[in-house]
Amino acid sequence: MxxxxxxxxxxxxxxxxxxxxxxxxxxxxxxxxxxxxxxxxADGGEGTVAALVAATNGREINLTVTGPQGTPVSAFYGINGKGTCAVIEMAAASGLMLVSPAERNPLTATSLGTGELIRHVLDAGIRHIILGVGGSATVDGGVGMVQALGGKFSDADGRELEHGGGALSSLAHIDLSELDSRLSRCLIEVACDVENPLTGPAGAAAVFGPQKGATPEMVVQLEQGLCRLAEVINNDLHQDVSQLVGGGAAGGMGMAAKLFLNGNMRSGIDIIIEAIxxxxxxxxxxxxxxxxxxxxxxxxxxxxxxxxxxxxxxxxxxxxxxxxxxxxxxxxxxxxxxxxxxxxxxxxxxxxxxxxxxxxxxxxxxxxxxxxxxxxxxx
CATH class of the missing domain: 3.40.50.10350 (Glycerate kinase; domain 1)
Structure with missing residues (x-):
């Protein structure tokens, strides 16, 4: 048997x-x-790296990246046994569990470390990436992640935006001219099992903000920032992302992964079933x-x-x-x-x-x- x-x-x-x-x-x-x-x-959340590594006789890569509070944290990602696919848990670099409950603040939390993990994978020569977006501490629309990969987000005076969802209201321009060109040659699968849009009553700020430490006042500010992000994306990149299905996942990382990384959003368990x-x-x-x-x-x-x-x-x-x-x-x-x-x-x-x-x-x-x-x- x-x-x-x-x-x-x-x-x-x-x-x-x-x-x-x-x-x-x-x-x-x-x-x-x-x-x-x-x-x-695993279904794309915590344990996804361990599952892929164990099932394929792969290995785990440990490194230091920028954590959600802007300070260094120990993070990791996995590579399958053939060395052809990397799996990243956003929570490992930008996760809620990396911040004590008293210090959680999505107005300042950044997804920069997730972008640093992706860059490390690209440096390793891997072009197939599975990105699990569960458990994040951020509502920054994935901007930190894109900044780590060369994207520029500036205010009306041309200054680079500060980290966190609270800075998005000052966004005036997006410049992707220096976005890592290797991304265009990648297959990036985004493990995402929620359908929330980026903005609105069911959006990233309203639904996920309180889970990440946002007060009602913070939720209003985060919503304003995400609306501004969607407006500038529409103006500069001619894409309407405000109601993108799944765009609100992980505080807007769903939208960023699809738009800036050309990611394919799929059920987490379906991705893992194929990978193993x-x-x-x-x-x-x-x-x-x-x-x-x-x-x-x-x-x-x-x-x-x-x-x-x-x-x-x-x-x-x-x-x-x-x-x-x-x-x-x-x-x-x-x-x-x-x-x-x-x-x-x-x-x-x-x-x-x-x-x-x-x-x-x-x-x-x-x-x-x-x-x-x-x-x-x-x-």
Whole structure:
């Protein structure tokens, strides 16, 4: 029997690779000779680099870049095993978790470090980039990222704009004459699972600003800045981006990646499925196991387990889902390719203990699923 083990991370407890290892160990207690293919996955957010590196025998590159507050931070990106594709998590360089809650301020937070990661990838000779845009601390319309790649954003006096979304209201002109020419020879895929536009009631400032520390007054200022950015883009580049679908992702990074990098915006899990060769691996597979920290009704909205399950359904392969918690409306996942779901929690206990025991609980749950399969095979 061949099984594919393709979990996402269990947030705050297990990486996708650790989860895959635990599931394999549990199954081997019952089926010691089973053929297991471990392909940890992610949906474009945290863990995407680790998933690609693990699934393709790639490597992680560590370097120092400019963080969201303008100070140096340690960041990273991944390169696949063939050395042909790099994956960048925006959160690694410009992420909300790099800033303490008391210091979060999207008026000054910059995406400059994300651009520095992209430049480092270009210097390495790689021309296929996967950019995950989740978890950012910024609402700067991606301007910092473009500045790091040679784009010029100036005010009415010709001075380069300061960093952060608060400076966008002073924007008067955009000059792309020195934008890195290597970008035109790149395939850039943007992992984006939200459809919010750049501006308006559903835009980057109104929806994502408060999540990044913006007060109501800041939201108004950020919205004014993004509207000004869209106006100048329309004037100078003759592109209407204000209502671009997905343009508001990561505080406007979605728009910037599409417009300035010619990025192709796609579902994060679909990008990862292709990058790790999951489709080809489905051939001859008898069972697929997916998982993440929580499976509920929101899982069907672009989350990794459903992306894998929908692919397995095309090949008529049964899918089992394993989660830390089964939330409200979880039964809807059965309509989207996950045939059965299991929680790993054997008992009620405090959250810190749940997180501490996640690996052993996951291993034991996988063991019991395998034992059930063995008993069923005797009938």
């Amino acid at each position: 061949k099984i594919i083990i393709a979990p996402d991370s269990f947030k705050e407890s297990l990486s996708a690779q650790q989860a895959a290892n635990a599931i394999e160990q549990g199954f081997r207690q019952i089926f010691p000779d089973i053929e297991c293919l471990k392909l940890p996955v 060769g999951l489709r080809e691996s489905m051939l001859g597979t008898d069972l697929v196991i997916v998982g993440e920290g929580r499976i509920d009704r929101q899982t069907i909205e672009g989350k990794a387990p459903i992306g894998v399950a929908r692919l397995a359904r095309r090949y008529q392969i049964p899918v089992i889902g394993i989660a830390g918690v089964l939330g409200e409306g979880v039964d809807i996942v059965h309509q989207h390719g996950i045939d059965a779901v299991f929680s790993i929690l054997p008992r009620l206990e405090p959250l810190d203990m749940v997180l501490t025991n996640a690996e052993s609980n996951l291993r034991y749950c996988a063991r019991n699923i395998a034992q059930m399969m063995k008993l069923g095979a005797r009938q």
